[in-house]
Amino acid sequence: MTTAQNTPLLEIRDLSVRFGGLLALSEFSLAVEHGEIYALVGPNGAGKTTVLNCISGFVRPVAGSITFAGTSLLPLGRDRRIRLGIGRTFQQLQLFASMTVLENLLVAQHSAMRSGLFEGILPFGRAPREDHKARTRARDTLILLGLEEYADTRVSVLPHGIQKLVGVARALVLRPRLVLLDEPAAGITHQDVEAMAQNLRTWRKELGTTLLLIEHNMSLVQAVADRVCVLDYGRKLAEGEARTVLSDPAVLEAYLGREALEEPEVVRSAVHEATSISEEQEARREDSTC
Ligand SMILES: Nc1ncnc2c1ncn2[C@@H]1O[C@H](COP(=O)(O)OP(=O)(O)OP(=O)(O)O)[C@@H](O)[C@H]1O
Ligand SMILES: [Mg+2]
Known part of the structure; x- marks a missing residue:
């Protein structure tokens, strides 16, 4: 190897x-x-x-x-x-339409944490600190993609082009x-x-x-x-x-x-x-x- x-x-x-x-x-x-x-x-x-x-x-x-x-x-x-x-986006977006953009990025990280993606993160005891980290990482990703103004907007009301970018943000938030x-x-x-x-x-x-x-x-x-x-x-x-x-x-x-x-x-x-x-x-x- x-x-x-x-x-x-x-x-x-x-x-x-x-x-x-x-x-x-x-x-x-x-x-x-x-x-x-x-x-x-x-x-x-x-x-x-x-x-x-x-x-x-x-x-x-x-x-x-x-x-x-x-x-x-x-x-x-x-x-x-x-x-x-390895991150990916989907041809059919598969975002949570009723959640906000920020929530979609937090859910992606939460699923990854449960599966042990981020080193040193334990499922119990560190929740507030990890939540803060996840929010910072989500905000940084939204800034990188020029999406920060949509952070608190529900995905379902966004134009298609912006939804596509949110799909990419969800993949990139896991770096x-x-x-x-x-x-x-x-x-x-x-x-x-x-x-x-x-x-x-x-x-x-x-x-x-x-x-x-x-x-x-x-x-x-x-x-x-x-x-x-x-x-x-x-x-x-x-x-x-x-x-x-x-x-x-x-x-x-x-x-x-x-x-x-x-x-x-x-x-x-x-x-x-x-x-x-x-x-x-x-x-x-x-x-x-x-
Ligand atoms: N789960 C599946 N079960 C049965 N056939 C499938 C499945 N997934 C893809 N196929 C078939 O395999 C072939 C390749 O499909 P694929 O989705 O990879 O094409 P694609 O190049 O991505 O096409 P498009 O540009 O339309 O997205 C197609 O004939 C498709 O119908
Ligand atoms: Mg295809």
């Missing part, structure tokens, strides 16, 4: 998942480096969420291995994986080493996507968090991802830098279909969309490089 910086933080090898007759993942492999923002993209039903579910312990693969910081994950339960430093984000930009406005891109870079820089991001929003992927992996029918179709991968004809075909590819105008605009990283985005990306 090694936790050396020169081995990937997360390594998935030859992972296969079966749901009845459906092979949802087939011998899928990837490696995410320490401090990397790695994007997993692909058409609906490609198997992206299934990858995240295998890492966090919601789905058991039929074959393959997953190693996190040198520890084999598959024999471990979900709580143990959280304790190792994971790796956070798995399942479509953080789904259904949010263009302006919120910009804010999300800025946020992802900030967390990486300020918390040293490594990010594995599933996303259909290619603007976000281009703006933040160091590397992109394209999944199609449970198999890896391509992997590399966003600009190269997203203009690959095989990738465009998987997204657009062969018929669309025969229309030169469709291909031109898709390639343009996939490769047009603005100078402003490039500049910000350079600024944020650790």
Whole structure:
């Protein structure tokens, strides 16, 4: 076992998942480096969420291995994986809608404490001190995400874009080493996507968090991802830098279909969309490089 910086933080090898007759993942492999923002993209039903579910312990693969910081994950339960430093958000938010934003972050920490996530925290006798710590950590996280003004607002009355950020805050409040984000930009406005891109870079820089991001929003992927992996029918179709991968004809075909590819105008605009990283985005990306 090694936790050396020169081995990937997360390594998935030859992972296969079966749901009845459906092979949802087939011998899928990837490696995410320490401090990397790695994007997993692909058409609906490609198997992206299934990858995240295998890492966090919601789905058991039929074959393959997953190693996190040198520890084999598959024999471990979900709580143990959280304790190792793996956080996640959900495609369907799964927040407590009738609670406030702050309460959602406190509940997340309370569950983690009960499972022994925070070292030195005992279930009895230290409650007031631990409650104070949990509140401080929650407030710090809300400030980091620019959400402090919503701390005492019930989640159900917040706009969708803010709820998505609260979902991320709930994952980050536990200070994971790796956070798995399942479509953080789904259904949010263009302006919120910009804010999300800025946020992802900030967390990486300020918390040293490594990010594995599933996303259909290619603007976000281009703006933040160091590397992109394209999944199609449970198999890896391509992997590399966003600009190269997203203009690959095989990738465009998987997204657009062969018929669309025969229309030169469709291909031109898709390639343009996939490769047009603005100078402003490039500049910000350079600024944020650790
Ligand atoms: N628990 C399950 N039981 C049965 N089939 C499942 C289950 N979870 C996922 N699947 C199927 O496995 C395939 C991959 O699903 P998955 O949710 O991983 O796709 P995805 O790439 O995340 O898609 P989307 O972009 O729509 O979220 C799909 O065909 C899906 O219907
Ligand atoms: Mg999904």
